[in-house]
Amino acid sequence: MSTDDKDILDSTDTGIALQDAGHTEQDIKDGLSINLDGHVTSPLGYKAGGLHCGIKRKRHDLGWIISEVPAFTAGVYTTNLIQAAPLQVTKESLQVDGSLYAVLVNSGNANACTGMQGLEDAYEMRRMLAEQLEVEKHQVAVVSTGVIGELMPMDKISAGVKEMKEQVAQTTVLDFEKAILTTDTCTKHIAVECVIDGCKVTIGGAAKGSGMIHPNMATMLGFITTDATVEPAALDLALKHLTNKSFNRITVDGDTSTNDMVLLMANGLAKNDSLSPQHPQWDTFLAALELVCKDLAKKIARDGEGATKLIEVQVKGAESEQIAEAVGKSVVGSSLVKTAVYGTDPNWGRIVCAVGYTSELKSLDPNLLSVWLGEIQVVDNGLPVSFNEEEATLYLEQENVKIYVDLQMGSHEATCWGCDLSYDYVRINASYRT
Template sequence: MSSSTMIMKKISLKNIASPKGFKATGIHCGLKHKKKDLALLFSEVPASVAGVFTTNAIKAAPLLITKDVVYQTGKIQAIIVNSGNANACTGKQGMADAYTMQKLTAEKLGIARNLVGVASTGVIGEMMKMDPIITGIQQLEPIDELEGAIGFSQSIMTTDTVTKNTAYKTMIDGKEVIIAGTAKGSGMIEPNMATMLGFITTDANIESKYLQSALKSITDITFNSITVDGDTSTNDMVIVMANGMAENNTLTPDHPEWENFVKTLHAVSQDLAKMIAKDGEGATKLIEVEVKGAISDVEARKIAKTVVGSPLVKTAVFGNDANWGRIIAAVGYSGATLDPYAITIHLGSTKVVENGEPVSFSEEDLIVYLKQPEVKIFVDIHQGAGHGLAWGCDLTYDYVQINASYRS
């Protein structure tokens, strides 16, 4: 099967445990007052693993442990995740606590310690309350049913208002291969994910090195193309586990159906990225910016992300204000190569700028459009063939309120 006849179908029951051999669960252990706060993702067999991590120079203890699993062990079988505490900037004790989480999870599951990843999210700079963690790990019983997957996705949330799940299936070597994902994140998503956790499972048979290269290329055009508020945190990661239980022939870039896998992984990643952008703290709208005509795809994404990240653009969208001057200003300071007299801008289907100059349009019609839950901005700079997309959200009163009282 060539990539031109690729089969990819979205699965209605979006379930991190849908791929063969995966189980999940989530419980309330006591880090939070009431909500679920401890989660476990488990593969029946050791899985190939790939990961991308924050570019912040300050990295949380659990993230350092998981990086070692990804880059030194090259295999993973389980991930223990808590919300309610980031275990970041907590010194030697924080590292010891993260290692304890890894050790206890391995003992609970009867697997090697270096096959367990650790992830945490929540407040930075507070010591972990280990008693509820220790007790909670003993209570975790992962299952391959929807209930377990829902519990997992609920347990990793912080200021998220909704769980974020997606799944697709494709065919490789005549075998059904499923790729599923769960993520959390609704703030501080810039420039390289930040305070975002993403977990992707697949039963595809693929070596870690090829999985890593696929994830890295996809991350640049999905998770790294979203922004909420311009901050970069200490805990963000995306982990992909591939346990091979679909029993397809080993995937490599030379495999005739390699593109099936890559495009399906891209679909899962883009879904999660858009869900995160849409669920930005206090957000009421998803903003998508599409740029074409740049000198390269990289430059196009730079422009798109600059526009969608502009506080003035975000507040204009919140206020249903068709103020295209804020958009063209952001294009101008993006640092991309451009000709100010060759720029065209559309808000939805309405052209507002042509050749860098205003075009007559109906303010009333655009107010109606800007009130929709998804707003699309199109920019053509007529310099080349580069194309890029970026996603973000509007900036609202509620964003300020949420972040002014995050610890209270």
């Protein structure tokens, strides 16, 4: 995702894997209440739903989020230079006054590389929902995901939007979460609560993503809602800042797609004082938002096409956070590292190799490099460490695998996430359109 803006935000890294931290469905962490069953309608004033309109053969393919009142909205978008029509229309909508009433999402068709007709179709989708909700056109965002290069079946979309009017009361947020999926094997959601100015503030999220996932956004969509009152500029800064610590630190296969975005809506119904970096509880809001973003990002990485394991790479001792992040991406994105993890082969040479070819790393002292597989050290100051192969193999059989890299060249660190690479990845992508 494009998040080039620099900001003055500062937040503690609270992105500990929830399962590793022993969290239950509802738990407390640093004053934040985490609900793993939470979702985009957990905050006050949001409705969401979905249905099957016929883009796909059987599964849900049209979903929506609606706020009772206009919600200030921030967005981050794919860095692919080819950007789909819905993404262009949503950007345009947010440039008017930065607020949305609703988001309309379809899966099964990306409406990308479809020329002027695709752009007109995206505008028409926006118009249809705005007219039904009796709001301004620019207060509706349009989002699509699926096959590239096919025109939208607008007759089916139109029928679906009309059916939505009758279905709004009957469908649930789970229907929305199902409607945004493509090759995903599961829905992805979470909610976090905190108290700001004596008011309960809730942040909820949902995401889709399984393949074509690479740092700087890929074929993933993220939808985050909150009832907090947040100044528009601060909302934008917060999303960009935390995107760089979450969605921009995951990779599945190195491909970056044409459609994808994360939208953050804030409707203010919690009635707290307006949040900005000057607010005394700004860091509380950031910590809650960071938990949501990182949890969704890790769930996307874990659900990589054909994946059996989540890989977390923690890099420390870098000269800058950007270099630490680049090294982490290089390791977690390496096909050789990913296949070694899949095959439970503690081949640390592949990790060292991936560190060494990191393009952003202009200098490296190999004699300072140390590497661990979980708690098992395999490299110490550039030299191999004698370790128990069976113990290391057993560790790599776990669902969550952590790799630690210490460059010993500075004081900065970063964590990135990905997944292993299995035979099923080829099978799934070889038959994506059939």
